[in-house]
Amino acid sequence: MNSSSPGTAPYEIAPTPDYRKYIFLHRGSNARDYRYGNPPIRVRPASSQEGTAYLAQPAFSSCTVPIIWYPMWLANLAHFFRDNAAKLYGVLRHTPWAEHAKFVLVTAEGHAAPGMNYDVLQPLTRQRVETWADFSARLPSQQAPGGSGYQPAAWAVPSAIADSGLPLSFEGGPQRCFRSLFVCHDGVNISSHGWPLHLMGQRLVEHYSGQVAELEESAAGGAARQTAAAAAAAAAAGQAEPQAPSPAARLAAAQAAMQAAEAAALAATPDSPPLPGNSSSGSAEVLLRVVFHRRSSPDRQLVNATELIQACNGWRHTAPDGRRLRAVCWEAEPTDLLSGIAAAQAADVFVGVHGANMGNGWLMRPGSSMIELQPYGFDEGPAHLQYPLFNFEDAESQVLWWVISICDPAAWTPGKAEAAGQAATWRLAKNRNLIVSWRALEVALRTAVDAGGDMAAYRQQRWKQGKWWWWLGPGGTMQLAGKGRFTQMRCPPSMTGGDASPAAGAAAEAAH
Numbered sequence: 157m158n159s160s161s162p163g164t165a166p167y168e169i170a171p172t173p174d175y176r177k178y179i180f181l182h183r184g185s186n187a188r189d190y191r192y193g194n195p196p197i198r199v200r201p202a203s204s205q206e207g208t209a210y211l212a213q214p215a216f217s218s219c220t221v222p223i224i225w226y227p228m229w230l231a232n233l234a235h236f237f238r239d240n241a242a243k244l245y246g247v248l249r250h251t252p253w254a255e256h257a258k259f260v261l262v263t264a265e266g267h268a269a270p271g272m273n274y275d276v277l278q279p280l281t282r283q284r285v286e287t288w289a290d291f292s293a294r295l296p297s298q299q300a301p302g303g304s305g306y307q308p309a310a311w312a313v314p315s316a317i318a319d320s321g322l323p324l325s326f327e328g329g330p331q332r333c334f335r336s337l338f339v340c341h342d343g344v345n346i347s348s349h350g351w352p353l354h355l356m357g358q359r360l361v362e363h364y365s366g367q368v369a370e371l372e373e374s375a376a377g378g379a380a381r382q383t384a385a386a387a388a389a390a391a392a393a394g395q396a397e398p399q400a401p402s403p404a405a406r407l408a409a410a411q412a413a414m415q416a417a418e419a420a421a422l423a424a425t426p427d428s429p430p431l432p433g434n435s436s437s438g439s440a441e442v443l444l445r446v447v448f449h450r451r452s453s454p455d456r457q458l459v460n461a462t463e464l465i466q467a468c469n470g471w472r473h474t475a476p477d478g479r480r481l482r483a484v485c486w487e488a489e490p491t492d493l494l495s496g497i498a499a500a501q502a503a504d505v506f507v508g509v510h511g512a513n514m515g516n517g518w519l520m521r522p523g524s525s526m527i528e529l530q531p532y533g534f535d536e537g538p539a540h541l542q543y544p545l546f547n548f549e550d551a552e553s554q555v556l557w558w559v560i561s562i563c564d565p566a567a568w569t570p571g572k573a574e575a576a577g578q579a580a581t582w583r584l585a586k587n588r589n590l591i592v593s594w595r596a597l598e599v600a601l602r603t604a605v606d607a608g609g610d611m612a613a614y615r616q617q618r619w620k621q622g623k624w625w626w627w628l629g630p631g632g633t634m635q636l637a638g639k640g641r642f643t644q645m646r647c648p649p650s651m652t653g654g655d656a657s658p659a660a661g662a663a664a665e666a667a668h
C-alpha cells in the first residue's frame with residue numbers, strides 16, 4: 157500500500173466465489189437467503205489514531221499462529237469435514253508448529269458458526285476455535301508482561317462458547333497482534349491425495365471416545381447418558397437457556413441409543429439367541445452389524461427400508477474364508493457429528509442414500525464397508541461419484557466403498573421440489589426417494605462381506621475393474637459397472653427399460 161496515494165481503495169483479502177458462499181437463515185422461518193456472502197477482510201497500515209492501547213503499543217504474540225479460514229459450505233457436514241477440516245488436518249499433521257495453530261472461521265454478518273463446525277475442528281487444536289467476528293472484536297487493554305507494550309484483556313462475562321475451558325491462545329488469554337498469521341481465502345493448496353479423510357475421522361473418534369471414557373470414570377459418569385435428554389426436556393418445558401450437554405455426553409447418549417437399537421433388533425429376530433461379538437475364532441456365527449442410515453429430511457428416503465431391515469435381520473452367509481455370519485440390522489438417524497460417530501462405530505456395514513450423511517463413512521472402523529445408494533437419474537450429474545472417488549484417492553483410507561446406482565425407472569418416487577412441479581434435472585434427481593429390492597442389496601452386502609475388509613485387494617483387484625459399483629435394473633437385476641472412465645459412465649440402456657417420467661415414480665410409490 158502506498159501511503160502517498162490518498163483516495164485509492166484500501167487493500168482487501170477477498171474470498172474466491174466458492175468460499176464466499178454463505179446461507180443466511182431467517183429467524184423464525186429458517187428461510188434461506190444467499191445475498192449475504194462471507195465478507196472480505198480489509199488490510200491497512202498501523203495508524204497514529206488507534207482506538208486502544210494494545211493496538212497503539214502492541215505486544216506481539218510469537219506463540220499463537222491464527223489461521224483465518226474462509227469455509228466452504230460450513231453448514232454441510234460432509235463438505236465441512238472433507239473440504240475444510242480434512243484439508244487443514246492434511247497440512248497441519250506435517251507442520252512443526254501445529255500445536256500453535258488457532259482456527260478462526262469467517263462467517264457472514266458476524267454470525268456464530270454452526271455447532272458442528274466446532275465439533276469437527278476443535279479436536280485439531282489446543283486453542284479455542286472462534287469466529288472472525290469474535291476474534292476481531294475490540295477488547296479492553298492491559299499492560300503486557302515485562303512492560304513491553306499492551307495486550308488485550310478478556311471481558312469479565314464470557315460467552316457460552318468462550319466458557320468452554322479452552323485457552324483463547326497458546327499463551328492462554330486473548331491476543332490481537334501476532335508475528336505470524338495466515339488468511340486462507342481459497343482453501344489450501346493440497347492435492348486430494350493428501351486429504352486424510354479416514355485418519356481425520358479416526359482422530360475425531362479417538363478424541364471424543366477418550367472424553368467419554370473420562371466421563372465414565374468420573375462421579376458424574378453414571379448420569380452422562382441422560383444429559384442430552386434432560387437438556388431437551390428442559391427446553392421443551394420453557395426453561396431459559398438450558399445448559400447444552402458436552403460433546404462427550406452427547407456421544408455417550410448416542411452410543412447408548414445404538415446399543416439399545418442393536419439389542420432390540422436381536423430380540424425381534426425369530427429363533428436367534430444372542431451370539432458372540434465380532435470374532436472369527438471357532439465355528440460360532442459372527443454378528444455382522446448393518447446400520448441403515450435414515451435422513452432427517454423428507455427427500456432421499458429409502459422407501460422400503462422397513463422390509464429391507466426385516467430381510468436383513470434374517471440373513472446368514474458363509475464367507476470364502478469360512479466365517480459364518482449372521483446379520484443384525486437396524487436404522488439410525490444421525491443428526492450431528494457425535495451421533496454419526498456412534499452409528500458409524502457400531503456398524504460393520506453402513507447403508508445410506510447419497511448425501512452429506514456419507515461423511516459418516518470416514519468415521520467407521522478400519523475394514524468396514526459403506527454401501528452408497530444413488531437415486532434414479534443422478535448418474536447424469538458430475539457429482540454422483542464424489543464420495544467413492546475421494547475415498548479411493550485417500551491412500552490411507554481403510555473404508556471399502558460400494559455403490560448401487562438406480563437405473564430402474566420404476567424404483568423411485570419424486571422428491572419434494574420435483575413433486576411440486578419443478579423440471580427434473582440431475583440436481584433434483586439426487587433428491588428422489590429410492591426403492592431397492594432385497595435381492596439387489598444382498599448382492600452388495602455379500603460382496604462387502606466376502607471382501608473381508610481387505611483394502612489392498614479392493615484397490616488392486618476391484619477398483620480399476622469397476623467391481624465396486626453396480627447398475628440396478630428392473631426386477632432387482634444387478635450389473636457391475638466394469639472398466640471405463642467412471643465419471644462419464646451412465647446407466648446402460650439394457651438396465652433402463654420402461655417409463656422414466658415422474659408418473660412412473662408416482663406409480664412406484666403407490667405400489668408400496
